Amino acid sequence: MDVVDVVLPCLDEAAALPGVLAALPAGYRAIVVDNGSTDGSTEIAARHGATVVPEPHRGYGAAVHTGLVHATAEIVCFLDADGSLDPAELPKLVAFVASGRARLAVGRRVPVARGCWPWHARAGTRVLAALLRRRGLTVTDIAPMRAARRADLLRLEVRDRALGYPLELLLRAAAADWPVVELDVAYRPRTAGTRSRMAGSVRGSVRGTVRGVRDMAGVLR
Template sequence: MAALELTILMPCLNEAETLRICITKAQSFLARTGIEGEVVVADNGSTDGSQEIAEAAGARVVPIPTRGYGAALAGGIAEARGRFVIMGDADDSYDFANLDAFVEKLRAGNALVMGNRFAGGIAPGAMPWHHRYLGNPVLSFVGRLFFRTRIGDFHCGLRGFDRDAIIALNLRTSGMEFASEMVVKATLEGLSIAEVPTTLSPDGRSRAPHLRSFRDGWRHLRFLLLFSPRWLFLYPGIALLVFGLVTGAVLWPGPLRLSSGIVIDLHTFLVAAMCIIVGVQSISFALIGRRFASRYGFIPRSERFDRVLEALTLERILLGAIVLMVAGLVALFWGFSEWAERGFGPLNAETTLRVMIVAMTALVVGFQLMMSGFLSSMTNIPLGERRVVDRPIPAGPLRRRDDPPAQNPAKSNE
């Protein structure tokens, strides 16, 4: 079969009301431009006759048994025959008759071409106000901040891409966050991404959309956070650690008396110790999460991060943890001796309590580092590509170490 240039892909779940007009518009675009292409409907288990409607309209129907928006798109992309794929919802909110700008950008060498509804225009009633002014702008801003991309509309459902390039990204999500995963991984891999203005019209369905605002919005935000350990763990951890160290250093000599008469003392010193503990743990999570995600293909590898991990060997982490724990034990022993000298009565808040807080902080942080070092090393265990023992194990009952050696039948008959 001759290779096609373009596949127009529509995920479908009970879109009988609007599916035919979407297919007709897509076919009119192919006929007008003379592009060798096809229209594929990735059906996700419709029960309203959408499959028959699609086939009657001339589209190729691909049944996708795994439920979910992302699963339907992933299955459709796998079955697409075109070099390029343009995907869009089958609810008649996007104009499949005018895809010229997408094809032009794809032919120019862009691996991913995103539609931008905010640049192209949103018709009245086409998008709920909380999506238009809150959900989409906030999530798109978070995506730009976390991943340093210029995409203005992270969640536009109309987009085109080079099929092979997107398949190589190994997209994994099966739900609505599939849209975010495509943009994030394409950005992290350094693929060429472009945007074109796209108009959004009110959909032609009489039923409620499949999208659930808060549930799917949270899934998108959760995905963005999980794919950026820096913003989820590292930066908050560094902020807490710096605050704890600075505050602890200021309060170590004694209470801080402000000009307003407020005295900052042991309670704030204790909060600073807590911030140090939580900050160290958060930074550890960032390193472990980044190592795990890059090792198993969720996030592309980073040479700079790999150099940091090479320096942070298990042995060095354990050495630092032991030093902290020994220092904490020494300080703890000193505090206990001070307490014993006072007949196990009230401790001196000016000196002894401060030392005891530092001692417990050093012990906890040292223990955290030790456990984090072992966990990080577990994720770095090589994945074997073959069996350690290549020779097949002979059949027969297993022998114990103290069993007598088996006799050779030939010799036993002599």
């Protein structure tokens, strides 16, 4: 199979990056988009063979979009850099896209340890997923891990540059009548020492959850 690019938005993930990058399957090429790290994440990513791209504008969506623009592979995956998701699960998502069975394959988080997905974060996700189902998209999560063809994603023209990016992506995919498949992926505690102030911040505190839901509700409006 051709090379697959994996975009990892990153803000102070020095503790997690070595394990995440080492776990990437053969043929999966890391693009770490640094969103202003001060803990040496960029140097660590480079030492482990990743392409490092800076994105000075803070925001999950900004980092993801920059990674997509810099990707060159036909199929691109997206993965949190905090160690909570297993890169070894990416090929099962890619298989659906490569075979044409889906235009977008997304992960449905299944917690593997108590406390790795706090009640407030889970409740916020359930509310947003319910709103998506009302719009005809039968998903139960907000695509923390995903795979699609680069050209398709660029044509969707997702505009959000904050935490609302994954929700807007799903909404635009539904509006375009894309076949979307949702697959179970293991959800683990983030690597000790990571601060995960990007996508992971939605689960990190009640305040983070409120901010994430607010950003995503703005996309729905």
